[in-house]
Amino acid sequence: MFAIIGGSGLTQLSCLEISRRQIIRTPYGEPSGPLTFGRLKNEDIVFLARHGLGHTIPPHAINYRANLWALHSLNPTHVVSVASVGGIRADLTPGKLIIPDQIIDYTYGRNFTFFDGKEQPVTHSDFTLPYSQKTRTLLLQAAKSADEFIFDGGVYAATQGPRLETAAEINRLERDGADIVGMTGMPEAALARELGLNYATIAVIANSAAGRGNNLAGIPLKEIYAVLDQAMIKVRNILEHIVSCHGN
Ligand code: HPA
Secondary structure, rough: EEEEEEEEOOOOOOEEEEEEEHHHHHHHHOOOOOEEEEEEEEEEEEEOOOOOOOOOEEEOHHHHHHHHHHHOOOOOEEEEEEEEEEEEOOOOOOOOOOOOOOEEEEOOOOOOOOOOOOEEEEEOOOOOOHHHHHHHHHHHHHHHOOOOOOEEEOEEEEEOOOOOOOOHHHHHHHHHHOEEEEEOOOHHHHHHHHHHOOOEEEEEEEEEEOOOOOOOOOOOOHHHHHHHHHHHHHHHHHHHHHHHHHHH
16 A cells, blocks of 8 residues: 655545545544545555645644554555655756655754653664655656656755745755755654655645745745646656556
């Protein structure tokens, strides 16, 4: 079974043949919403909307531990996260897609580990390569067979939100080596690693980051949803092809 975590612009998968929805409780509380089970082409899928079905949960208030724990309990072969981001690098313009290969975490105050040491020995997890190379390769192959261009590799900066960044913060992120900026990539990726999940992200550029592209004086928030609607058509196409690549 494949797990898909949808972000802004992907609160449901319209191409999914839905068989049931299930509310799962976890030792960490409730996930963002019910899990939706269904089939996409010939593959069993479980889908979770990260911000809730009504898109009401802001990035810092998402129960990332419950989300990942619930998906892990189903023993998925891969977890694919879809996330909207701002483009920092000049060629990462609105509507483009990228599969990042690195992360820098600037978030704070979130529940970021399952190993919080109350009754367990100290446990570290290796995070040198934060995304599963297996899952990244599957996504890249799927994009190729879907004939959708997607950038291979880039550094995802995870910021706290919910506000967008200042232009100076984006300059700093760029100096740090970041290519894209989003608010939900962490602790999601780290928790997936702690659970041993094959996890990777398709990031959708919703806007040029603050002070970049045409956004020297501000980010036109109203335009973001139109960009995401268009880009999610490409994401759905890729997701359908992942599934058929995997089945072959
Ligand atoms: N910054 C942070 N997160 C985002 C952005 C951005 O510009 N766009 C979409 N998610």
